[in-house]
Amino acid sequence: MTAAIISATEKIGGLTIDIASGFGRSWLFLFRTIVGIFKLPFRFGLFLQQMYQIGVNSTLVIALIGVFTGAVLAVQGEYTLSKFGATAFTGSAVALSLIRELGPVLTALMVIGRAGSAITAEIGIMRITEQIDALRSMAVDPIRYLMVPRFLAGIIAMPLLTSIFIVIGIAGGYLVATTLLGLNPGTFMSEMISAVDTVDVYSGLIKALVFGFVFGWVSCYKGYTCGFGAVGVNKATTQSVVTASVAVLVLDYFLTTLLTKYIFQ
């Protein structure tokens, strides 16, 4: 009995130490990555490659879900607003939801699923096949060579992809609202323009920037600290997607509150 208690205590203690040291290591990793950004010479070629991988390669899927999200928002918005006889505001509802909320969040979730898992798997495989050790043995800093380009590309690509998502989403909403729902195109546009403030655009883009940061940090870190074998890569990839997605949704709440209630009030 006492043996069982001791072993359970040991397990809990061990787990606590693991969690605490993992936490510390992930911050140290972030710190080293950020320092790495400012070390010269800047690896522009590697950065462009990642912009292509993360940004260009995600554009199509972002555009696709953008159209449908905008379309759904128009249908749902019109339905809800019709209860108050306010369908004229459908354009505003579509645009505000996309700009402030759904654009940044859905883009982030999509990029995490597509590019984040790929980054973690790629770096994880480089870890288990000793490619990262090989880099170090050749005096190449893996943080600068592998992490910095991905991290930075994530931070820059995310607001850009979010903008594409929003613009295409609004177009999708407009199309559905003016054809299927028979709303007046002029009203849709003018109500939208008068309702949306620059502050809304700012808060959407700030969110996207933060999500890009989280995306790069989590997917690089999970790959870099990946465990042994195929199982290790598998676990790291799953954890990377789950951690980053949860972080985005939780942060979204805090950011929304912070931005609307305190910063841009």
Add this chain to the structure above:
Amino acid sequence: MISVRDLHKRFGRQIVLDGIDLDIEEGKTTTVVGPSGVGKSVLLKIIMGILKPEKGEVRINGRSMTAAKSESEKNEIRSSLGVLFQAAALFDSLTVYDNIAFPLRERGSHSEAEIRKKALEMIEALSLEPYVLKYPEEISMGIRKRVGMARALMTNPSILLFDEPNTGLDPLVGQEVYDLIKETRARWGFTGIVISHELPEVFQVSDKVVMLLNGKIEMQGTPEEFISSDNPAVIQFLNGKIDGPIKIQ
């Protein structure tokens, strides 16, 4: 010349190296043998400065890798090292040519023409011409190891480290790798550490053999001394017997 003094390394509770003293002579090849999981790769990584020991020192050509304060100080010491990794560790995203050119490109002190000249020299020496535009996944493990060798030799290292140069190879290609090590040594000359559990095949490239067991050095000597040894662990390992002092986990 590499000297290892009183090296201790553990992972959590698992003690991997428990006081290793080792001298690697200049211009000679020292082979480190021992059963799987004994810590051979760990020892190599400590020598490369990639893992940090709890205690002990590694000196390479008189400079202490373990006491090096910064990564750039370590990099200076590493500049005399070339490494052939266990599964070659070629970069998947680069072609064979770019893999070979990589170490010199990253040094940033050579023109692309100089890099090309050196890379072509290596490609020719190791008969890699047919593969230069291929990616690592498109070539066999034997060829990958040759590419890894070419990459390791690009910077003219005075010390070469081989981590199990012929795991994953059939006996014929395995023999090719040994021949390659011999040829390279005859042509360029280097101080070598070869990690292996292939006894007695690896003896053909060994001047000195060191056997690790349970975190310590069980025996060191010439290949001849190993073959005629009466140490039960050595006999067991040489003959591949299940019974004996080496316990298989």
